[in-house]
Amino acid sequence: xxxxxxxxxxxxxxVASSAEARSDPLxxxxxxxxxxxxxxxxxxxxxxxxxxIIVDHGHVGSIDRVEFVPGAxxxxxxxxxxxxxxxxxxxxxxxxxxxxxxxxxALVHQHIADRLAxxxxxxxxxxxxxxxxxxxxxAFARTSEDRKPRPGMAKAAAFALNLDLTASWxxxxxPEDIGLAEAVGASAVxxxxxxxxxxxxxxxxTLAAAAPFILERIAA
Numbered sequence: 001x002x003x004x005x006x007x008x009x010x011x012x013x014x015v016a017s018s019a020e021a022r023s024d025p026l027x028x029x030x031x032x033x034x035x036x037x038x039x040x041x042x043x044x045x046x047x048x049x050x051x052x053i054i055v056d057h058g059h060v061g062s063i064d065r066v067e068f069v070p071g072a073x074x075x076x077x078x079x080x081x082x083x084x085x086x087x088x089x090x091x092x093x094x095x096x097x098x099x100x101x102x103x104x105x106a107l108v109h110q111h112i113a114d115r116l117a118x119x120x121x122x123x124x125x126x127x128x129x130x131x132x133x134x135x136x137x138x139a140f141a142r143t144s145e146d147r148k149p150r151p152g153m154a155k156a157a158a159f160a161l162n163l164d165l166t167a168s169w170x171x172x173x174x175p176e177d178i179g180l181a182e183a184v185g186a187s188a189v190x191x192x193x194x195x196x197x198x199x200x201x202x203x204x205x206t207l208a209a210a211a212p213f214i215l216e217r218i219a220a
Contacts, residue, residue: 042162046171047171049112056173061094085125086123158184165185178190181200
């Protein structure tokens with residue numbers, strides 16, 4: 001299940017499946033007014049959240065725990081200036097584990113959006129998966145096609161933002177982010193420890209370092 005708000009910000013009480021996201025024009029985020037059939041699909045950026053945009057403090061479910069990774073807001077702003085759509089695709093198993101609720105995720109995403117605006121940056125679409133097969137909250141205790149590395153959230157973002165996933169980039173710090181990129185044919189930047197020796201995967205230390213690298217290749 002990809003969870004979206006009507007403006008691309010996850011909001012309390014607004015829950016849509018990936019299939020619904022792919023058919024509902026309200027899934028488009030701020031600044032993403034192009035409908036899927038009105039223009040040629042374009043490259044986009046699919047960002048992990050914790051460990052990529054904000055510091056991974058472990059199951060961040062409240063705004064007091066939101067801390068930007070240095071340089072991340074500026075990196076997102078650089079994608080915005082280049083008119084490249086940016087979506088967040090994040091596994092939020094804390095919902096299934098009973099650590100926080102959907103409304104808490106919505107508040108965190110709204111807070112991130114508000115803070116990014118201070119840097120002249122924006123996220124066009126927030127998507128998250130609240131499911132986990134080992135969850136303790138019955139409604140969310142199951143597998144999901146949207147839980148990375150499965151492709152559901154990327155496909156929902158592609159429909160909502162008119163993306164060509166094979167020309168897009170996934171950036172994250174976990175193996176499941178690389179798995180997502182491989183599942184949809186996207187290129188990837190791995191921000192975790194170690195290096196990946198696979199085609200179309202590059203290892204860089206931060207989103208700030210990844211942004212100019214990606215922009216150069218999209219422009220080529």
